[in-house]
Amino acid sequence: MTNERYETRINRALALIDRHIDQDLSIERLADEACLSPFHFHRIFSALTGESVHAMTTRMRMERALALARRAIRPQWKAIAAAVGYRSQDVFTRAFKRYFGCTPSVFDLERYWRDRPDRDDALAVSRYFLRPALALPADFEVEIVDRPATKLIISRAVGGYLDPTLIVAAFERINAFSKALGIAMPGRLTGASQDDPELVSLSRCRYDFCLEVPEETSASKGLQAVHRTEGRWAVTHVEGDFAAVDRAWNLLFKSWLPASGRNLRAAPVEEVYHQTPNEIGWDCFDVTLAIPLDD
Incomplete structure (x- = not known):
């Protein structure tokens, strides 16, 4: 099987992760989506994406959790945990702490941003996230x-x-x-x-x-x-x-x-x-x- 055919199959698994980050994403389910055996799927996935299945799904769940938290004035972490695929808030909290080094309730986005290794590169791309909201012009049509x-x-x-x-x-x-x-x-x-x-x-x-x-x-x-x-x-x-x-x-x-x-x-x-x-x-x-x- 060529790399191109492997890539197509892994892309199907990646699309499944995107669509169903709130559900069970076992190796067996993802391998079935990619039409590969679980043993081979794990190796091919890591080779083509540079991350293990567990590392990628955990990262995407943590990123999605932060995005959901930012939309709320008072984040409801139990609901957020369920929305990103954790059926227990305790399990989610432990995973969050392993990933970010602290619990969700004390996470500091400004500190996370300040300590990021690629912060200077990110600032060079756009300062959108660090700018205050603009006054809404009367002619801004939505x-x-x-x-x-x-x-x-x-x-x-x-x-x-x-x-x-x-x-x-x-x-x-x-x-x-x-x-x-x-x-x-x-x-x-x-x-x-x-x-x-x-x-x-x-x-x-x-x-x-x-x-x-x-x-x-x-x-x-x-x-x-x-x-x-x-x-x-x-x-x-x-x-x-x-x-x-x-x-x-x-x-x-x-x-x-x-x-x-x-x-x-x-x-x-x-x-x-x-x-x-x-x-x-x-x-x-x-x-x-x-x-x-x-x-």
């Missing part, structure tokens, strides 16, 4: 829309914040795929950051280019197929350079969302490309920013 369920073909870059050529390569893969299928990308291509750079080391941060495709479409090598569920989204359009997009994200998350009284749904935010990088370049943007909302 629309609430319903988006239907659809199949997506994904091209993923891991560590692209540190090495932008990885993001370019991921785009080129999805660009070639769309051309082969004769699918125009504007309006159907989105970018989705799967991880929060404040909580996840930059070397592990994932960025996905996602192409909406007909249901019968199959992913080619280096790509994976997933589904976006139907749901309600808050959207705003922005044109300009990176600073304009960064400002719009800042307004949408830190100013509009709290003022709206709405809650986020557990799904990645997206950037819908109306002009793609091969049309407008990598320094200019014509995108709709979209955040998933609870109904």
Whole structure:
């Protein structure tokens, strides 16, 4: 079996982890998803991802727990523990302490950020997380829309914040795929950051280019197929350079969302490309920013 076929199988297991981080993720279940024996699956998974299954699922559960805690004024750790796959709060607390060195109730995000080995690199990417909320301009327009369920073909870059050529390569893969299928990308291509750079080391941060495709479409090598569920989204359009997009994200998350009284749904935010990088370049943007909302 070639590395490409192994990669496709491991990608199916990774997609299962993303979708069901709140459920049992035993080696047997993940191996079955990848159509590999548990013995071989563990070895192949570690070789292709650089992490053991246990290390990755624990890391993703801890990162998800912090993300959920940040959304609440008073985090309910028992509910958070269940939401990330721990049926016992005591087990969750012990796992949290092993991972972060302290219990959830005394975790200090500012100290965690300050002590991160890649802090300087993270600051060079964006100071979004350290900036205060902006005053909400009267002309900042946000629309609430319903988006239907659809199949997506994904091209993923891991560590692209540190090495932008990885993001370019991921785009080129999805660009070639769309051309082969004769699918125009504007309006159907989105970018989705799967991880929060404040909580996840930059070397592990994932960025996905996602192409909406007909249901019968199959992913080619280096790509994976997933589904976006139907749901309600808050959207705003922005044109300009990176600073304009960064400002719009800042307004949408830190100013509009709290003022709206709405809650986020557990799904990645997206950037819908109306002009793609091969049309407008990598320094200019014509995108709709979209955040998933609870109904």
